[in-house]
Amino acid sequence: MTEAQEGVKQKNPWHRPVILLIAFLMVIGIVALVAIAVVQNKQLPQKLKYGIVLDAGSSHTALYIYQWPAEKQNDTGKVQQLEACKVEGPGISSYSKEVTKAGLALNQCLDKAKEIIPEHQHTETPLYLGATAGMRLLRLQDEQQSQRLLNSVEKFIRLYPFNFQGARIIRGQEEGGYGWITINYLLGNFLKDSGWITQLSGGKDTETFGALDLGGASTQITFVPEGDVEPEESTLYFRLYGTSYTVYTHSFLCYGKDQALKLLLAQRKESVSGTITSPCFNKEYTRNLNVTAFYNTPCILGLPNTTQDIIKVIGEGNAEECRKHVRALFSSTDYTLTSCPFNCVYQPQVQGEFVAFSAFYFVMNFLNLTGKEPLKQMKDTIDNFCARSWNEVKDNFPKTRVKYLSEYCFSANYILILLTEGYNFTSDNLNKIQFMRKIKGNDAGWTLGYMLNLTNMIPAELPSPRSLTHTSYVTLMVIFSLFLLILLLLTLLNSRGLLCRAQKGI
Ligand SMILES: Nc1ncnc2c1ncn2[C@@H]1O[C@H](COP(=O)(O)OP(=O)(O)O)[C@@H](O)[C@H]1O
Numbered sequence: 369m370t371e372a373q374e375g376v377k378q379k380n381p382w383h384r385p386v387i388l389l390i391a392f393l394m395v396i397g398i399v400a401l402v403a404i405a406v407v408q409n410k411q412l413p414q415k416l417k418y419g420i421v422l423d424a425g426s427s428h429t430a431l432y433i434y435q436w437p438a439e440k441q442n443d444t445g446k447v448q449q450l451e452a453c454k455v456e457g458p459g460i461s462s463y464s465k466e467v468t469k470a471g472l473a474l475n476q477c478l479d480k481a482k483e484i485i486p487e488h489q490h491t492e493t494p495l496y497l498g499a500t501a502g503m504r505l506l507r508l509q510d511e512q513q514s515q516r517l518l519n520s521v522e523k524f525i526r527l528y529p530f531n532f533q534g535a536r537i538i539r540g541q542e543e544g545g546y547g548w549i550t551i552n553y554l555l556g557n558f559l560k561d562s563g564w565i566t567q568l569s570g571g572k573d574t575e576t577f578g579a580l581d582l583g584g585a586s587t588q589i590t591f592v593p594e595g596d597v598e599p600e601e602s603t604l605y606f607r608l609y610g611t612s613y614t615v616y617t618h619s620f621l622c623y624g625k626d627q628a629l630k631l632l633l634a635q636r637k638e639s640v641s642g643t644i645t646s647p648c649f650n651k652e653y654t655r656n657l658n659v660t661a662f663y664n665t666p667c668i669l670g671l672p673n674t675t676q677d678i679i680k681v682i683g684e685g686n687a688e689e690c691r692k693h694v695r696a697l698f699s700s701t702d703y704t705l706t707s708c709p710f711n712c713v714y715q716p717q718v719q720g721e722f723v724a725f726s727a728f729y730f731v732m733n734f735l736n737l738t739g740k741e742p743l744k745q746m747k748d749t750i751d752n753f754c755a756r757s758w759n760e761v762k763d764n765f766p767k768t769r770v771k772y773l774s775e776y777c778f779s780a781n782y783i784l785i786l787l788t789e790g791y792n793f794t795s796d797n798l799n800k801i802q803f804m805r806k807i808k809g810n811d812a813g814w815t816l817g818y819m820l821n822l823t824n825m826i827p828a829e830l831p832s833p834r835s836l837t838h839t840s841y842v843t844l845m846v847i848f849s850l851f852l853l854i855l856l857l858l859t860l861l862n863s864r865g866l867l868c869r870a871q872k873g874i
């Protein structure tokens with residue numbers, strides 16, 4: 369050993385252990401980097417699974433096809449709507465006199481599902497049919513007939529190769545609850561971040577959004593209230609991804625917008641000439657109602673007192689007056705199946721954000737009122753629309769279906785009163801409602817929640833993390849790269865120090 373080397377060793381007795389430590393840490397750093405990259409980018413088998421839900425609504429039926437990666441079925445937000453097929457014709461409850469036609473009408477959409485889903489997966493693809501308020505009403509009118517209708521539809525669907533799980537009438541609470549699950553699943557509210565970092569730091573639970581669904585024959589409100597929920601029949605308990613939720617829900621049968629319109633018109637006294645006037649239709653609008661067909665609903669107790677088969681409805685186009693008529697619906701006990709619907713039904717104070725979908729969206733979207741406009745602006749827009757003459761409206765919107773167009777004045781006023789006097793939103797919290805048709809490409813509605821629940825795709829407990837979120841991945845990569853860089857610099861500095869000292873002969 370030279371003198372200089374001897375000197376270096378004596379002046380830096382720690383240099384060898386330091387270099388060894390640095391080398392050891394570098395090896396660990398490299399191993400960690402490689403491990404993270406391998407875990408993150410490991411090739412997942414790309415098998416896709418499918419599920420089909422038929423939404424047999426009161427006004428129409430729609431078929432939804434959902435798709436998800438087989439290995440990630442318990443993660444949140446992995447199920448995506450692949451297709452929505454609108455069945456031609458009215459809802460299945462309209463086929464009560466010709467039950468076989470109800471199933472036949474589904475064939476176009478079922479054929480489409482056969483085309484879209486790979487053939488070898490047809491038999492493993494679950495298919496559910498859930499019927500809502502239209503069928504609830506038919507069951508009230510004639511239970512056997514409603515069962516015959518469902519049996520006939522089932523028989524038809526069984527001709528298809530899918531794994532059919534049966535057709536049933538879902539309860540109002542389920543319709544509300546599954547709608548709530550759908551929107552919160554799609555918004556990612558059940559689990560903000562399932563990555564390691566978030567979970568290690570306690571995994572923050574996000575607030576859920578309330579769900580408002582307006583159909584043709586019923587309407588649902590579902591949300592997590594601030595205080596306790598009572599009574600039991602309005603309470604849903606969910607345990608999802610490790611969090612417990614106590615949810616309030618209520619479904620008002622007969623208070624969907626089509627049935628509500630029947631209730632509204634049934635309140636009007638017909639004149640001797642067989643006409644009724646209504647402020648809820650545009651001026652110059654006329655419609656002939658076939659009394660037996662129009663009032664054939666258990667929502668109205670008995671037919672209106674009329675001598676005519678046909679009643680002519682004449683529009684007056686007065687929104688302010690229309691709202692008075694709608695208000696009367698909410699307190700009337702004369703005609704309604706559910707007497708005293710809104711004032712007597714317990715509802716905790718609405719709180720938090722809401723998503724309003726289905727007819728809530730269609731109507732408000734038509735009037736350009738989906739931008740959280742203040743109550744006053746909503747009223748003004750509705751008032752102006754109702755005041756326009758029917759001929760002008762028709763000319764302005766030639767492509768809109770006349771049935772919808774003619775009822776937008778009524779529907780908008782109905783929505784306004786339902787929200788503010790039925791559900792008790794105020795001018796202060798009305799802007800907490802987002803009117804949405806779709807969330808991330810998926811229709812907002814009860815069907816997705818229904819399928820997620822029936823296929824056990826929402827676990828009660830948090831699934832153990834298998835890979836990192838992109839954010840966690842990038843963060844870890846940056847930390848380890850910096851760590852390696854620092855070690856490298858230290859090594860360089862250390863060796864330069866040694867070299868200098870060696871050169872100086874210290
Ligand atoms: N483009 C539209 N404009 C206005 N209303 C619409 C539009 N599309 C659908 N609707 C209405 O949305 C409602 C959907 O209700 P539906 O789901 O069939 O009934 P329910 O949920 O009560 O069984 C119906 O009142 C239907 O008329």
Ligand SMILES: [Ca+2]
Pocket residue numbers: 425426500582583584726
């Ligand atoms: Ca519906």
